[in-house]
Amino acid sequence: MIVFRDVSFTYPGAQRPALRRISLRFEAGQRVAIVGANGSGKSTLARLANGLLVPCEGSVLVDGMDTADESRTFDIRSRVGLVLQNPDNQIVGTVVEEDVAFGPENLGVPRDELRARVDAAIAAVGLTGMERKEPHLLSEGQKQRLAIAGALAMDPAYLVLDEPTAMLDAAGRHAILEVLERLVTDGHGIVHITHDMAETIPADRVIALDDGKVAFDGPVAELLSNTHLLLRLGLEQPPMVVMAAVVRANGLEVPLAPAPEELVEALWRS
């Protein structure tokens, strides 16, 4: 479990804190979405979760290890993988498999196990067959999947992704969401920061941040149907949720966020 206990964080020289007295828990096997306007503290939270930043007040515990304890930094970073928005800033290797091997190799993982881990990580993100390809020849979406593979090769229990789809096209976004689905099934804890409300739909739970504080923490359906809160937080109701609400107001039964086919089916069946 990743536990935030009364965490506050202020960047050096900043007037206002980025996060104020946040208390949260992230469990292995759970898929959590984090939303909020720019500047609400989402990225700071991501960096605190794997010890890239250390709280000014309060503490962050990763499976019992305090991120402020420098002797545990290695263990913490391999428990919590971090994937950032821009894939171009996260690639170090000259070919795909070398890039994926970088992390575990640094940890001193034995050669046989290293091979197995790299192959498994590459397979998990659907890049099998591209092991010897140079990263700059990949599409942006493939590069982002490569970045995820690099984190997976460390064998983390949790993966924190900071707007991993923001710079990708529709196909790239789609592929990333499929990878996340698979990782949850495999038992990873996923913390997915996003500004696309539609991407929160498959999450087990959604947290909305507002000005460094937790404004909502609960089921996705509850947030998505609370139009007042969404408006106040500067968040958008996904289009299919809007369509479904209109249909429901006419007395028909439809899920909260149906697929287009599902919505039409519901309309024509009843």
Next chain:
Amino acid sequence: MALVAAEASYTYAAGTQYASDALSDVTLSLEVGELVLVVGETGSGKSTLLRVLAGLLDPSSGSVTVDGLAPGDGAARGRTGLVFQNPESQFFAETVLDDVAFGPRNLGQSDPPYSAQQALRAVGLDPDVFGARSPFTLSGGEARRAAIAGVLAFEPRYLLLDEPTAGLDRPSRDAVLSVVKDARAQAGVLVVTHDPEQFLQDAQAVVVLFRGTQVFSGAPSGLLTDPGPYLKAGMQLPDVIRAQLVARERGAQLAGISFDPEEAARKLLQARRGAR
């Protein structure tokens, strides 16, 4: 008067063994007041087309003209303004106002600071508040708008934007979208994007690129009648549109396709009633 590409092609490293055709026979025209979208997935030739239109690359065959002039012609200078992807990474001046004034100053225009102030206002940034600040202290959305102001400041007739909303959150994206809309009062705007959903509703024309060739060109409504080329180019139709297409396949009589989810839902309900 228009920015016109006529069967423009571009081959990188032409004449060498590394030659690769990035763009084949693309034809389009952009007039003042119009919004034209160029869509396609990564590697489809969008950025090459933009560079060819801006005169940064000379077409290998075919032509590009700006109001009938070659882009390299002195008289065409400043008529086309190109805003690159992530333009905020190219700030260099000490203040926002100086950065935005660079274009008009460089083109020898009469009052660069005044033009810069006007451009900042046009993108919704009060020059009295933002003008004296360092561009490096702006938020993501403010920085993007300031960078667009840097091109608007020299008053191009044709504004070319490469992925203007990529990586922005909703409020910042909305702000950029309204800048794009407003810019059409003085300019023709061409937006290159792999995320066309947010622009489709306002566009007069869409050009779909697939591996360097133009697989669709026409009004957005044409895409909705036959989305084949659009889907082939790796684009996904917005869910709201897909719902209406699925309903039509099931025999629903829809009067036009709506982009707005509430309106689309009402149309579906109506069509359903009509069907009984």
